[in-house]
Amino acid sequence: MCRWLAYTGSPLQMESVLFKAKHSLIEQSLHSRLGATTTNGDGFGLGWYSRPIEGRPIEPPFRYRSVHPAWNDRNLREAARAIHAPHFVAHIRAATDTPAQETNCHPFRHGQWLFVHNGLIRDYPLLRRDLMLMIAPAYFGSLEGSTDSEVMFLLALTFGLDEDPIPAIARMVGAVEETGRRHGVAHPINMTVCALDGERLIAVRYSSEGDSRTLFHNTCVRHLRELYPDNAQIAAMDDDAFLLLSEPLSDMAGVWEEVPESTAIIAGRGDVQHMRFAPIPPGE
Incomplete structure (x- = not known):
């Protein structure tokens, strides 16, 4: 599968999490510890x-995507060193049933939104046509690649991501599960997803079988300063820093908390909300 991380808070240099951390996202592209695959080299x-x-x-x-392995792209490090942003997302890809091509690399983008996904729609070739027919005409023209992830994004937009993000994602999941049931597919969806709009990030960990891909976030920065008063990296973090990621960037005790199964998170401007997530079936 894939690995991703997303950040919201005071502007942060991308290089600090993509390259400088002990178990950075670039390190995960070669040696993932918790992913379904060890290597994630089919683009970033x-x-x-x-x-x-x-x-x-x-x-x-803004967006930069490539089919090169993340560990072998010199421009990526230059970009990560130059970019200081209040909201960003990064994704490394391990392709399953779709080609390694730029249009299949995350994040996907529409208007103000960015979207990343780790997981899968099971038997996607069987369900693809029915799911694509649910995409509203206003968004169908934005479809560029061939992944289940991009279709999930466009369905979330169709179901109202702009107006009410969590119910929109819940309706997207409900539509996938109902389509899977009609075609006899057990446990149709497995996902951790994150959507950003420039003010906040919205994330969900969910799977039909209750066994999703891993997802973690950092604990309160003020608490981390108390735990590690001599750590320069933690001392430099702003109080509103919030990082959500597929696997931890370090082995330091007390720094990371796992996001529970079937949980949604909304984070931005120093405020983080956790809530129970459940699909909304079609028609409800």
Whole structure:
């Protein structure tokens, strides 16, 4: 499968989490400890938002994607060193049933939104046509690749991601599960997903069988300073820093908490909310 991380808070240099951490995302692209595959070398992508300017609308997000392995792209390190952003996401890909091509690399983008996914829709070739027919015409033209992840994103937009993100994702999952049931597919969906809009991040850990891919977040920064008063990296973190990721960046005790199964998270502006997540079946 894949690995991803997302950040919201005061502007942070991407290099600090992509390269400098002991078990950085680049290290995970070669030696993932908790993923379904050890190596994630079928492409990567970054998405980020510029610092807000008072009185101006938030700029659409920037994106850089490549089919190269993340560990073998010199431009990636240059970009990560240069980018300091208040909201960003990074993804490394291990392709399953779809080609390694740029349009299949995450994050996917539409308007203000960025979207990443780790997991799968089981028997996706069997379900694909029915799911694609549910995408609203306003979003169907944005479809570029051939992954289940991109279809999940466009379905979430169809079901109201702009207006109410968690119910929109719940309706997307409900649609996938109902389609799977009609085709006799057991446990149709397994996912950790994250969507960003330039002000907050919205994430969900869920699977039909109750055994999702791993997902973690950092504990409160003020608590971390008490735990590790001499750690320069923690001392430099702002109080509002919130990092959500497929697997921890270090082995330091007390730094990371696992996100429970069937949980949704909304984080932004120093506020983090956890809530129980359940699919919404079609028609409800």
